[in-house]
Structure formats: C-alpha cells, structure tokens
C-alpha cells in the first residue's frame with residue numbers, strides 16, 4: 001500500500017491543479033469526467049483518505065456512513081457545500097473544507113454579466129441576429145433598461161454579494177440595498193453606501209434588480225416563490241448566481257411568461273443540468289450553464305486551495321478553510 005494518502009478527485013481539474021495534488025498525494029483522476037454515482041462515491045469512502053468533490057456529487061448521509069469507512073477529509077472544490085451533509089460528517093468525525101475567496105471576483109463578474117445581458121436583452125438580440133431575423137437598426141428595437149440610478153437589492157451580503165455591490169455601485173452608479181441573516185459592519189456598508197433592509201419583502205418591492213447571494217440548502221429552499229415574485233416591480237430583473245434551489249423555477253417561469261417581472265438572468269438551477277422547460281421556452285430570461293467561477297485562473301486557484309487544505313490536514317495542521 002502506498003505511504004502517501006490516497007486522494008480522489010471526482011472530476012477533472014486544470015492541469016496545474018492536478019499536478020500540485022499529484023506531487024504530494026496518491027491521486028486518482030476521473031478520466032471520463034462523468035459525475036460519479038452513489039455506488040462509486042460509497043466505494044470512494046472506503047478506499048480513499050480524502051475525497052475532493054464538486055457541486056455535482058451528492059455527499060449525503062448514506063454515502064458518508066458507508067461501512068468500512070477510510071475517508072477522513074472531504075476537500076470540497078467550491079465555496080458552496082450544500083451538496084455535502086456536513087452535520088453527518090461532523091458526527092462521524094470527518095473533516096470538511098471549502099474554497100472561499102478565490103472565486104469571489106469571478107462570480108461577481110458573472111452576476112454583473114447576467115445583469116447586463118438581461119437588462120440589455122443580449123441573448124434575445126444574439127438569437128435574432130443568428131436566426132437571420134434582424135431587419136436592421138430602428139429607434140424602438142430591443143430597448144432595455146439602464147442600470148444607472150437603479151436600485152440593486154442583494155439577498156445575502158457575503159463576499160460575492162459585496163464584490164457584486166462594488167461593481168454595481170462604483171461601476172454603474174446603482175443604489176445598494178441588502179438583506180441578510182445578520183447586518184454587516186458599518187464599514188462594509190459604507191464601501192458601497194449599502195442600506196440594510198430587514199424584510200426580504202421590502203427589498204423585493206423596492207429593487208429594480210434583485211441578485212441572490214445566499215447559500216443553498218433547506219433554509220433558503222424556494223426563498224423566492226410565487227408570493228414573493230408578486231411583490232417585485234413589473235420592470236424588475238432577478239439574477240441568480242447562488243443556488244438553483246433558492247428560486248421556485250416553475251413560479252419564476254410563470255412570472256416571466258405573464259410579465260409579472262420583466263426578465264431574469266440565471267446561472268444555477270434546481271435540478272442541474274436539467275432546466276425547467278417553462279424557462280427554456282422564454283425569450284426574456286438569460287440562461288447560463290453554471291459558469292460562475294469558470295475562468296482558467298480561478299479554477300486553478302480553487303484546486304490550489306483544496307490542495308492547501310489537504311496538505312495542512314495530512315501534515316497535522318489546522319485546515320485553512322474548515323467547514324467542520
């Protein structure tokens with residue numbers, strides 16, 4: 001048996017990140033880059049000292065409780081860890097780490113991209129042009145909504161929301177309001193002149209753009225449902241770079257189809273990679289395939305951050321990014 005800890009990467013990573021892991025550990029790569037099924041994840045729990053999953057792996061209680069368990073650390077590739085049953089991991093003494101910070105700016109950029117694409121009808125325009133349906137310039141063609149002096153309402157005000165607020169406020173002149181479990185320090189509010197709104201309902205009613213930045217999981221499941229969508233302005237835009245489960249997709253498709261809200265920009269879905277057919281049928285929604293952190297440098301940095309956590313753990317040092 002190898003003296004080096006056995007580590008499984010459940011998906012392919014960037015070359016540089018895979019090389020770093022392989023230089024220190026006995027690494028198994030997923031050559032086909034297909035999501036692992038429950039049987040393969042259970043086998044991994046028995047066979048590896050550390051598993052490095054992504055959002056496409058459901059590390060639930062049944063997987064973690066696999067008899068004959070060898071795994072000691074789940075080094076998640078990503079900041080969000082709603083696909084891992086961390087309470088069960090904690091109970092079993094399995095450590096869990098994640099990759100905060102390194103994807104903050106990249107994901108905030110994507111929130112802004114969705115905001116601009118949705119408000120300026122970029123997807124509609126490109127489909128029209130590529131479909132050979134563009135008849136030429138005219139004053140009333142595909143008119144959108146400008147962001148200057150509009151109000152951006154952020155739900156959740158962690159790292160990514162704050163980075164989005166900085167771009168929107170200092171770059172586009174937007175007013176910033178936010179709702180989160182806890183009000184942030186006044187120095188953080190001052191950076192973007194952000195106003196805390198205690199009730200989600202008030203934020204929805206008063207925002208031109210609503211951008212979601214809360215974690216996924218049971219607590220935020222369908223936080224945006226039919227009732228709350230009805231509170232939004234008919235001209236409003238909903239942006240989701242957080243987790244698909246935060247929004248009731250069926251209710252959102254209805255709200256967009258009936259014009260109860262104007263448009264939406266989505267990067268995440270309730271049942272990825274399946275997208276609600278009601279959304280696919282609409283022109284007034286921008287749909288991206290979970291690209292929030294998808295730049296070469298960020299995906300490498302995420303892999304390096306997982307490596308730092310694994311190295312610390314197997315050197316007997318504190319985890320850099322402990323979840324539990």
Ligand code: 8YV
Nearest residue numbers: 054055077078079080292293
């Ligand atoms: C990742 C993300 O690409 O880090 C997260 O929480 O949503 C994405 O940026 C993906 O989740 C990796 O597992």
